[in-house]
Amino acid sequence: MTVTATLELSIAPESADVAxxxxxxxxxxxxxxxxxxxxxxxxDVANPxxxxxxxxxxxxxxxxxxxxxxxGDGVSNLGTVLAGPPVLTVLTTSE
Numbered sequence: 001m002t003v004t005a006t007l008e009l010s011i012a013p014e015s016a017d018v019a020x021x022x023x024x025x026x027x028x029x030x031x032x033x034x035x036x037x038x039x040x041x042x043x044d045v046a047n048p049x050x051x052x053x054x055x056x057x058x059x060x061x062x063x064x065x066x067x068x069x070x071x072g073d074g075v076s077n078l079g080t081v082l083a084g085p086p087v088l089t090v091l092t093t094s095e
Contacts, residue, residue: 001092002037003063007053008087015081016049023051026076030055033069035062049083063090 011019020041027039037056044050057063067088070076078086 001059003057003060004091005055005057005063006089006091007055008089009051009053009078010083011049011051011081012083013049019049019051019081022077022081023053026078027053029074029076030066033062033066035059035065060090060092 009023015022023041027041030036031039035058037058039056040054042052042054044052055063057066066074
């Protein structure tokens with residue numbers, strides 16, 4: 001079963017100049033992780049400090065393995081540009 005994960009980010013205003021490069025650097029590793037089927041970065045046109053990352057995973061297991069990696073050896077510097085904690089939502093299709 002494929003999985004779509006959204007990660008809602010609120011960028012700290014003082015990090016606006018560097019946030020997009022940090023996000024894209026972090027997401028290079030996400031795209032390379034086993035089971036990842038693609039990543040999109042969506043920027044709110046009314047508030048460019050509000051970003052939604054849309055990730056597609058081949059399975060719940062692949063997504064869970066990625067989250068475990070990010071919590072351990074794959075920890076990133078994404079938090080350095082955020083105004084608060086990201087909001088993760090993991091979704092599957094309804095049949």
